[in-house]
Amino acid sequence: MAREGRLSARKEVILRALVEQYIRTGEPVPSKVISDQLASIYGPGYAAATVRNELVILEEDGLVAQPHISAGRIPTDLGYRYFVECLMGESQLAPEEQRLIRHQFYQVQHRLDEWVRLTASILAQVLQTAAIITPPRDAEARLKHFELLALYESVVLIVLVLEDGTVRQERIVLDNPVSQEDLSRLASRLNDRFRGADARTLDTLAFTEGRDLPPDEVLVMASLARMLAHLDILTPDAFYHDGIVQLLQREEFAHADADHVRKVVEALEQNRLMPALVPQVMQGDGVQVIIGGENDTDDLKDMSVVVARYGERGGMGGLLGIVGPTRMQYGRAVAVVRYLAQLLNDLLADTYNPQDVSEPPSQDDAESSRPQSDRVQGEGPGS
Amino acid sequence: MAREGRLSARKEVILRALVEQYIRTGEPVPSKVISDQLASIYGPGYAAATVRNELVILEEDGLVAQPHISAGRIPTDLGYRYFVECLMGESQLAPEEQRLIRHQFYQVQHRLDEWVRLTASILAQVLQTAAIITPPRDAEARLKHFELLALYESVVLIVLVLEDGTVRQERIVLDNPVSQEDLSRLASRLNDRFRGADARTLDTLAFTEGRDLPPDEVLVMASLARMLAHLDILTPDAFYHDGIVQLLQREEFAHADADHVRKVVEALEQNRLMPALVPQVMQGDGVQVIIGGENDTDDLKDMSVVVARYGERGGMGGLLGIVGPTRMQYGRAVAVVRYLAQLLNDLLADTYNPQDVSEPPSQDDAESSRPQSDRVQGEGPGS
């Protein structure tokens, strides 16, 4: 049914007009509207009847569809795909918007963890959709250090720090009270032993060494191993999300049944969405668009994902993206996601690979020596 | 309009039957149904016409209402209130259910932080509603210890621990690279200085002492102060919630408009609900029921909250509760919330005030010496 290859120029123009119009209005687009728009620009060759003839072909190709027989056309997932790949004019962010975003980052410039929250918040605000982001992690990060703190009697706090700055804590209850001195000794011993270990290493070490230790030490080691194991895989809580409310505010959901709403909230809450996409996104470069049910089987069949990697490949980095209705402004979404990914790139690069590592910073250094990077620091707090 | 004081016995019986029936079915309750139910139990005096006469009075008192003229009655918020205060038969949890819950806690007996997640999860599952809980905190907890870790060049990780085991971390970026030695020195100096300080104290100290320090040290102190300040008040992220999905699955939401759904999700996501109730709940004892818009002005006008305090007054403790539709099984909800509050009470008491602190635990100790407390530890892992 679907012919391969590139469409004729006129079909492309028609498809593009249709998709853009549908994204604007959300109503099935009649041939007359397309004709009116295009005839005034391109002259003859776009009468309503002609457009209808072309639409029949596009429908055979599976790019558009009719909700019912006497209605206009709407794009199918395949139609959106063609639009995104070949027809979409990718808009740049307005300088004004860029300035506003950079200013917000400037205000949290010293607080690395705020970058993540802020990015998600900006994505949600600017694009009025749900946003998902992972904190910057080093995929190969190893154990840097952990601490055992006696909180009360037999309550012990474990704080575990990876080399990339990831922190996890857990309070455990031992069978017997312990002193801080004993804990510190144990911590120091285990730290020497396990520093630089990754999850698997520690797991096996804990298993083999834990044989003839006192039960409370076994408990500590088991907890450490479990915490590391949870860090190693892409656990659901590795994702931070924002903007469920913005997503639900969109008119697509105004008349949706509550069951559909529930499924969307469920998928976002439980972070079932992103983990499945991780391998694909980590592979490719640039911004990627996943349309409708292309990957996910059901549930989110009229939702699309725009997602990108940020940070150095193999170094500190992560994922960020948005989840919105299939009917979204892809050009703008791609532009915003790309801009924020680039911004985080630059911030991380400045932090982890500063060019001025040896020389003290001077006044005009920030202004002049980095012409291309969207540097936040160089901007004043004005406005 | 509304008469004060206690209703007549028959009105109470009728109101109770009406509320229970409405909670069961969700449909306006006709007089005939009430009559059928009550006449078979209490004999004469409950004919449909008589019930109708009584319902007119109850309606004048503002306890019941009609959605439209030829429909049955539904309870008003005031009606629910009377029901909860005076009529509700508070059911106990079935021993089978108690066992199941205790078993789940037994499986995470050593992991204090899991208790919170597990409690919320159980509330959501058992009652099919959203659940909210705060981790156990000591209201007067002070700074126990903090660490400064050099992660990379000028990236520093601050890990802050309060005496009650609360942990917060933050990564900050200094203006200049620092060595771990310098950081350790600084940390040790500041630790000595600030140990035991609460947020306000530290804030003023940081302000007065921060005068003529190097800028990077000022930055560290400012970060510490901000982290403590965020810990001191009841910040939204002090609440953990679960069960939004369960709540949305209830039939009340099956035909609700998406706007209403959005508002509910919004309130739960942003934790706007609980903080307003904290003072009231902390004051009173036992389980408290907040019905409909009694406190909250709008938004959640057909939602009710069942909430309780757990832990010692003035010691380690917190809040736990559920948010469900006004039309919920209050008796059961109160029973479950009470049971879990008591369970956390006992767990915390055993942890922080163990009776057997000096003697080693023996086999029959767990079975015999605590007749009344719902102790988790004493139960085997069976089933």
Place this chain on the structure above:
DNA sequence: AGTTAGCACTCGCGGCATGTGAGTGCTAAC
């Protein structure tokens, strides 16, 4: 052969009238 105007046809949708049944309020008898 491709393009276009005109026209008949198809459906979705909103409005309207109607019938039905549930549940009440009222009245009169017990």
Place this chain on the structure above:
DNA sequence: GTTAGCACTCACATGCCGCGAGTGCTAACT
């Protein structure tokens, strides 16, 4: 004070109708 009976009131479902939007098709035109 309680109850049976009955008329009345709405909400709701159903069916019908007409309108209008948008198409598909055909025939004429370039």
